[in-house]
Amino acid sequence: MEYLAEIHLEIDIAAKPIFWLGNFGVTNAMLTGLVGGGLVLGALLYVGNMVRHKKYNRFVGLVQWVFEGLLKQIDEIIPDRKLARKITPLASTIFFLVMINYWLSVLPGLDTIKINGVPILRSPTADLNFVLALAAVTVVAIQMYATKYLGIFGNIGRYVRNPLKDPVGWFEGTLEIVGEFSRGGSLALRLFGNAFAGEILLLVITILTSYFAVVTLPIFIVFEMMIGFIQAYVFFVLTLIFTSLAVSHGEEHNHPQSDHSPVISTNAITEVMK
Amino acid sequence: MEIFRQFAESGSQNGGLVEMLGIDWQMLLFQIVAFLVMLGLLAKFVYPWLIKSVDDRQKRIEDGLKSSEKAQAEAANAEKRIAKLLASANKEAGEIIAAAKAEASETLLATEEKSRQLADKITKTAREQIDNDILIAKNALHNEMVDLVITATEKVTSRIVTDKVNNDLVEKAVKEAKRN
Numbered sequence A: 001m002e003y004l005a006e007i008h009l010e011i012d013i014a015a016k017p018i019f020w021l022g023n024f025g026v027t028n029a030m031l032t033g034l035v036g037g038g039l040v041l042g043a044l045l046y047v048g049n050m051v052r053h054k055k056y057n058r059f060v061g062l063v064q065w066v067f068e069g070l071l072k073q074i075d076e077i078i079p080d081r082k083l084a085r086k087i088t089p090l091a092s093t094i095f096f097l098v099m100i101n102y103w104l105s106v107l108p109g110l111d112t113i114k115i116n117g118v119p120i121l122r123s124p125t126a127d128l129n130f131v132l133a134l135a136a137v138t139v140v141a142i143q144m145y146a147t148k149y150l151g152i153f154g155n156i157g158r159y160v161r162n163p164l165k166d167p168v169g170w171f172e173g174t175l176e177i178v179g180e181f182s183r184g185g186s187l188a189l190r191l192f193g194n195a196f197a198g199e200i201l202l203l204v205i206t207i208l209t210s211y212f213a214v215v216t217l218p219i220f221i222v223f224e225m226m227i228g229f230i231q232a233y234v235f236f237v238l239t240l241i242f243t244s245l246a247v248s249h250g251e252e253h254n255h256p257q258s259d260h261s262p263v264i265s266t267n268a269i270t271e272v273m274k
Numbered sequence B: 001m002e003i004f005r006q007f008a009e010s011g012s013q014n015g016g017l018v019e020m021l022g023i024d025w026q027m028l029l030f031q032i033v034a035f036l037v038m039l040g041l042l043a044k045f046v047y048p049w050l051i052k053s054v055d056d057r058q059k060r061i062e063d064g065l066k067s068s069e070k071a072q073a074e075a076a077n078a079e080k081r082i083a084k085l086l087a088s089a090n091k092e093a094g095e096i097i098a099a100a101k102a103e104a105s106e107t108l109l110a111t112e113e114k115s116r117q118l119a120d121k122i123t124k125t126a127r128e129q130i131d132n133d134i135l136i137a138k139n140a141l142h143n144e145m146v147d148l149v150i151t152a153t154e155k156v157t158s159r160i161v162t163d164k165v166n167n168d169l170v171e172k173a174v175k176e177a178k179r180n
Helices: A002-006 A028-052 A058-077 A081-104 A128-150 A152-156 A167-254 A262-273 B002-014 B025-045 B047-157 B163-179
Strands: A017-021 A024-027
Touching: A017 A028, A024 A028, A024 B025, A028 A058, A028 A081, A028 A128, A028 B025, A028 B047, A058 A081, A058 A167, A058 B047, A081 A128, A081 A167, A081 B025, A081 B047, A128 A152, A128 A167, A128 B025, B025 B047, B047 B163
Parallel strands: none
Antiparallel strands: A017 A024
16 A cells, blocks of 8 residues: 555646757657557558559458448448548548557557656547547538538528528537537547547556556556557447438438438437447 | 636636637647548548449449349249150150050051961961861872772672773772761
8 A cells, every 4th residue: 555655646637749940849748649640551551552552461451351341331431422532531430540540559668768757658549639620621522412411501590590480400500510519529528538548547557457467457558458449449430320410401301211310310310329 | 626626726827718628729620631631641642442332342242132133033044944854755755655655556566467367377287288188188088098999899799800800899998988
């Protein structure tokens, strides 16, 4: 117990700068994010090049297999095949980037290798800047797709309605505006919360189990990797569902019994949230 | 509790929630631009090929399925044709067998008729031969009987007659014999 009492665990919600480029602080999460982004970019460029030249190996097959699964999921959720193909790059990149960056948080050296007292390893998924950036891009992209699909006025019509003619619709539109912000926020904060909590969990387990950490930590590392996969998948699926919701809004009034009505999509969201 | 204390301290030291959470607008913008650059590169150089490979593969699978269905339909048609041909062949074979049987029956009848005619002919010939033989035997028997009558008459009459008388007597005896 004395051993535990002596431990002073410093946890920073914000990513700490390791060095400065003028006024711009390069944080530990940013460095890890660059490595993660480089890994994803390099791996996918390699796979794309190999597929282009019809050269295949196990790694290419693995990435193709994962991508095929993602594409199948996209086709199932997005009603329009053309739109599904357009959103594929965004949704797939989010999946690969989030998963790889999340997995970087389980690398040995977490909170132990430090420069000027700042750990050099911090998963960008545990940095609010990264997750907010992803959420912002997703929300803006969804708006762009909705505008392209429904038209400018059609998309605005989702939010702005005449309160005198359609008070219920006006209230619904107001809720939609709030919903857009809450969706973006929930996308970002869910991922951040899981990644941040995961890093803390690994630290706490390491401290609590001391030398036995060599036995306990791998179990939690595998657990964290699984959570990383799930979080990446959740972000990916929610991006698709929000897009599907946005583009199917116009058909809600015309075809209330359509296969991709918002009711079904809302149920799908509820399922993913669980 | 230590974590909450640090959280509260950090917030009070830095002055704002945004700063406390480490949200930096410059950093946020950098992350967005970096992500968009990465997305652009992947959308240009990777995903079209991956999508094409998946679409090609699905097309191959669909083509394979179609070919399989077509092959199954052709196999079913072939089976029908085979069944039809078999039925036709069976019918034809039945007809051939029936015709062969009829022909065999006819041949048998013709052969029987021919055999019967041959047998009749043989029988007739044999009968004629027998009749002929009987006639020859009868003649021989007649001659022998004439000789016997002559001899017996010679012995009974014990007298010598001329050849002419003798012959008259013999003929007379024969005529009587025939008459009897």
